[in-house]
Amino acid sequence: MQYAFADRVKSLKPSAIREILKFTSQPGYIPFSAGNPAPEAFPAADIARLSADLFQKRPIDALQYSITEGYAPLREHLTAYMKEKHHVGRDFDNILITSGANQVMELTAKVLCNEGDMVICENPSFIGSLNAFRSYGLRLRGVEMEADGMDMESLEQALREEKRARFIYTIPNFQNPTGVTMSLEKRRRLYELAKRYGVLILEDNPYGDTRFAGEDLPCVKSLDEDGLVVYCGSFSKVMAPGMRVGYAIAPGEVFSKLVVCKQVVDVHTNIWAQIIAHRFMTECDYDGHLKKNQVLYGQKARFTMELMDRHLGPWVSYQPIEGGLFLWCRLPGGVDMQAFCKEAVNRKVATVPGSAFLMDEGQPCQCFRINYSTPTDAQIQQGMEILGGLVRETCAR
């Protein structure tokens, strides 16, 4: 049988990260390539206890069909929590519980864009989202990242030039892969530009609650007086990713379309996971849990950065991070980044070549991404020594 596939998926490739992840999940590899939260950060004992209690007292609630919008108590609690803690969500907004945050990107692309429409993205950006957009045949236009977020001149130019731009995709906090946090000034400017050009914003915030240094900045959604922002939250980095629970806070009209499209994908999100998320937020010390994890991530990130400085400096540069799971590392000009990452894998250290995150993977790129939350401290130590050796060999040539 000769299979003919839809145009939209013909050119779609498996995510380079997940392919590398599969390869390097073999024992013996140091998994700097992963994006897993640290397992010691999971509230496993609380989840076990809540789950046992749920199955003892209300098993049918955890097993029967539920409604597409999501588990009502979780929706209500999250709505109040996000309003109080982050000033996110107004009367015109509504909340949808999704099967992980990536579903928000996929559904937003599906409801807002016709094939050939444009999404304006930070360049580089998270490949899972980029591929979600690509899977609807959308064109991606990249706006270069600076140390404080997107280059606003380029963004405005893109908005001026692109008549079919439908939304701007941003990860304002500890962006994946660059680790960059957008300044307050740029958040305001982003919102103004979106308003002026009548283009929506998709704000993806999986890492906001991992901040271990510095001060929180207001979400772009907190500025949203006009119903321009779809906000995407996730429990993957603050509770457990295997549960696959995320959410969208979106203007009512957009919300309604997201619901209809979610209905035909998976009817609703696993209800056990939704109930556990709700009970964990309301019956356990949720803010204390976040705080504890921030301390853990801070220690681990600082440990990694110290080893980076010791073994890879002065050849490899990076912007120090205050949260998130990733370091974006730049090799000196003249070094072949792809060859470097390949040789690192030969030495059993897996990183992600930076080009995987570009709008156009064929463009030159001197960067690679390091994740510090998956490997153990011993692996980080060993991995940095190996990378350091490789860097010295490569750069001292």
Add this chain to the structure above:
Amino acid sequence: MQYAFADRVKSLKPSAIREILKFTSQPGYIPFSAGNPAPEAFPAADIARLSADLFQKRPIDALQYSITEGYAPLREHLTAYMKEKHHVGRDFDNILITSGANQVMELTAKVLCNEGDMVICENPSFIGSLNAFRSYGLRLRGVEMEADGMDMESLEQALREEKRARFIYTIPNFQNPTGVTMSLEKRRRLYELAKRYGVLILEDNPYGDTRFAGEDLPCVKSLDEDGLVVYCGSFSKVMAPGMRVGYAIAPGEVFSKLVVCKQVVDVHTNIWAQIIAHRFMTECDYDGHLKKNQVLYGQKARFTMELMDRHLGPWVSYQPIEGGLFLWCRLPGGVDMQAFCKEAVNRKVATVPGSAFLMDEGQPCQCFRINYSTPTDAQIQQGMEILGGLVRETCAR
């Protein structure tokens, strides 16, 4: 803000069933409109025990990110089980675990069809699947249902006429909503026609294991020598729908595209649910559980059909069922079906107007759908009395 939505979703309406379900989940309504499996059929105690054991011994496995294809032990076990029990799956096939079965329909439409392509469907058919196809801007062509499945003459005519037909969608066992099971002869004919016209088959089999009378017929997929059939299975009717676990067994090339597209929707299916499904199948008496549920469904279905005969006969006709969750009930000509269903809701009995399942909801329809697995026996008794009263009033006029 004036929102502009994608063409594909502009005309997409929320599923009539789920809207009715929302309305009638208020206490006091008799929920013949639902599609929930009977809660007493859930293996709640086993799931509670397996879940507690899992969180005690391997909590991280149940909480960390996993791979898109699905939990490897579940994939391996299901592959062997489906091969042995149903002769489903060959060397060229591969298995993908999905977040419920509807995801298989949504992904299959996404990977196989461009906008404007055609899906040939049984008419009437399951609205969740129809809306999944509609959500990609696909045209649906209905083939009328007979007592032993699709009208094969009309199917061939459709295949002859429609150059952009991409696949044929069928629920061969206890079809939703008609309850019809396709004869073996028609299964063979369907396969031959698909082969001759080079069109794939999407075989959706959520109800096969609910058979409480008669003999199992071979799956269409068991005839698949040529890689023409995407088979879709589900745990929703045989374990618990709130877990949202389904699967596709598809030819390798199609499987690969399904994986890439699933990756951008939800990365992977809730891993706790996948592990529990695997352990329930392998550590508990799975076939004994199916058998027990078949007895339960048989009793409940026969009870419902007896009451139908007593209270709604001779005015309302239906084809007796041997499995599945639904009865397809036909009102006499001249009776306004929509008005009938509306008045039933006024009397606190919710059914689903049959037109919801048509390719073209505007076509005339004399049928409505009854679900017998959600209401209690007392509700069935009371509901049939109320419907009976309404039928007598309406038909004796």
